[in-house]
Amino acid sequence: MVAEVWGTGVRARAEEGIVKREELKSCLEILMGDGERGKEIRSNVKNYRGLAMDAVKVGGEVYRSTMFEQLVAFKLQLDKVKKEAKGDMFAEHLKFGSNVVIDQDKEENSKTH
Numbered sequence: 001m002v003a004e005v006w007g008t009g010v011r012a013r014a015e016e017g018i019v020k021r022e023e024l025k026s027c028l029e030i031l032m033g034d035g036e037r038g039k040e041i042r043s044n045v046k047n048y049r050g051l052a053m054d055a056v057k058v059g060g061e062v063y064r065s066t067m068f069e070q071l072v073a074f075k076l077q078l079d080k081v082k083k084e085a086k087g088d089m090f091a092e093h094l095k096f097g098s099n100v101v102i103d104q105d106k107e108e109n110s111k112t113h
Contacts, residue, residue, distance in 0.1 A: 007044040
């Protein structure tokens with residue numbers, strides 16, 4: 001698919017499931033060489049790279065997807081909570097998996113009971 005559909009690779013022929021050194025060398029020479037096919041493949045790779053970069057930048061297709069937006073919103077909310085709690089003596093422990101604040105609450109409850 002990479003070689004035929006996208007034009008971004010070279011198909012290596014395997015003999016009995018093994019790609020021989022000569023075949024691999026031939027494929028690399030095509031990809032890295034100055035021939036038309038190698039130039040075309042490298043050009044296609046650059047084009048797809050550009051499309052991928054556009055898709056993941058702010059405002060791109062991936063960025064606009066609902067799931068990604070929710071993830072970004074969650075991260076921004078988490079950053080806001082951390083920033084607001086910065087003056088709190090337990091702020092450094094506000095991270096996933098931390099139970100320092102919970103332990104503090106337990107300690108205070110045990111002193112009052």
